[in-house]
Amino acid sequence: MYRNMKLLNDIVESAPLPIAVYLGDQLKIELANTAMIKTWGKGDQVIGKNYLDVLPEVKKYEFFQQAKNVLQTGIPFHALNKEVDLVIEGVTKTHYFNYSFIPLMDPDGTIYAVMNTGTDITDLHLAQQQIQNSDERLRMAIEASDMGTYEIDLASREIKTCGKFNSIWSIDKDISDEELIARLHPEDLAVREKALQEAEITEKISYETRIINLDQSVKWAKITGKIIKDKNKKPITIIGIIQDINEQREFEDELKRQVASSTEELKRSNDDLLHFANVVSHDLREPVRKIKIFNTLLKNEKDSVFNENCKKYISKIDQSAVRMNNIIEGILAYSTINKTKQPIEKIDLNEVIEHIRTDLELIIKEKGAIFNACDLPEIEGAPILITQLFYNLLQNALKFSKADQPPRVVITCTLVAIDGQQAVEVKIKDNGIGLDPVFAERIFGAFERLNSKDQYEGNGLGLALCRKIAERHHGIITAGGEKDNGAEFTVTLPLKQSNIV
Secondary structure, rough: OOOHHHHHHHHHHHHOEEEEEEEEOOOEEEEEOOHHHHHHOOOOOOOOOEHHOOEEEEEEEHHHHHHHHHHHOOEEEEEEEEEEEEEEEEEEEEEEEEEEEEEEOOOOOEEEEEEEEEOHHHHHHHHHHHHHHHHHHHHHHHHHHHHEEEEEEEEOEEEEEEHHHHHHHHOOOOOHHHHHHOEHHHHHHHHHHHHHHHHHHHHHHHHHHEOOOOOOOOOEEEEEEEEEEEOOEEEEEEEEEEEOOHHHHHHHHHHHHHHHHHHHHHHHHHHHHHHHHHHHHHHHHHHHHHHHHHHHHOOOOOOOOOOOOOOOOHHHHHHHHHHHHHHHHHHHHHHOOOOOOOEEEEEEEHHHHHHHHHHHHHHHHOOEEEEOOOOOOOEEEOOOHHHHHHHHHHHHHOOOOOOOOOOEEEEEEEEEEEHHHHHHHHEEEOOOOOOOHHHHHHOOOOOOOOOOOOOOOOOHHHHHHHHHHHHOOEEEEEEEEEOOEEEEEEEEEEEOOOOOO
């Protein structure tokens, strides 16, 4: 008997479940295992004390009366998820318990004690509360976002919905999966079928479809979902969201129409520009050529005697004809650069610079210009365009030189990166009349001139053409310098290009 009692006490004491036994009307604590003592938080000296003396803070609850009722009636009492404020080490803290009061009887059926068991479920309760709060926030978010949720039981085909589901489908009652599918636009059934086939692999459903309303109007919606499977990998449920995207699709369609209209208008504008360039090329070149020819004949007329004013006027005519021809060539080059795709080739920039120096040999000798160029790398691009780019920049360096000193042009380069691609940064610095930094961006505009056309020849298109060429090669060009202290142009070009530019 002693061994049995000891075994029972040992089992109670080591049980992780809080257990206590109370005797008499005042519920004197006859037994309390370690788990119960820890739960109360009143120290170890509780045996022999009355229940309410140990836990005075629970007088406002019904625990004492519930235990006495069990002692008197012999009917067990059970409670779930009950809130209790316990004072532990002087601090009141809220707990949640599942607990029971169970009568203990002797062999003749007399009730002699009440056993109290309990489980602290505070963490579980708080977790459930957080889930409920999250569900409520999610529900409110879904309702505020004009979305609806659905859940389809694949066995019964029953659909559970909430949010804007019914309003999106324009329904006011429960509806079956088959009825919903019948409301889809016939042309979108193949899209739905493809999405479902892909979902067999990805377990995710996503497609956009048109819903046909009862008045035969059409509404766009986006349907997403996830297939839930059981432990045998068999699909059992689909949960998902439906979203009204009708305004979004109407906006996209209108944007496409506007883009198509703008593209067509731009195409007409480009065609007009090309036509204009052809007119300039064919119709204006001829009269300019004749002006130059007849002016030369007039100048070389042996039987005529010209005074100084006449000679000056003839010279002005010749200069104007040359300038007009430059303008025509510039307009033609500027307007047609984007019309023709150029195949890419390997380009040795050293050879490009050397050929340009040969082309500009006369003005270099005339002005006593000094060139100093570093060793330049090989790049890919359209040779004719790259040559035009550097020709314009070097010609400008010679053109806008100071009258009292020979031009000095220094070309340096550095390997850099553009959007993760290897590139070369070429700097062309001169000692000419310079550039006010205020105009560093403006000079790349078409027909933009910062200096008198009488003092410096040009058509105002050279630098605009340079920028176009740089951009065609996925590069950039910038300008810098100081007024009266030289200009510096920086050209950055990728070393590699795609098939055409």
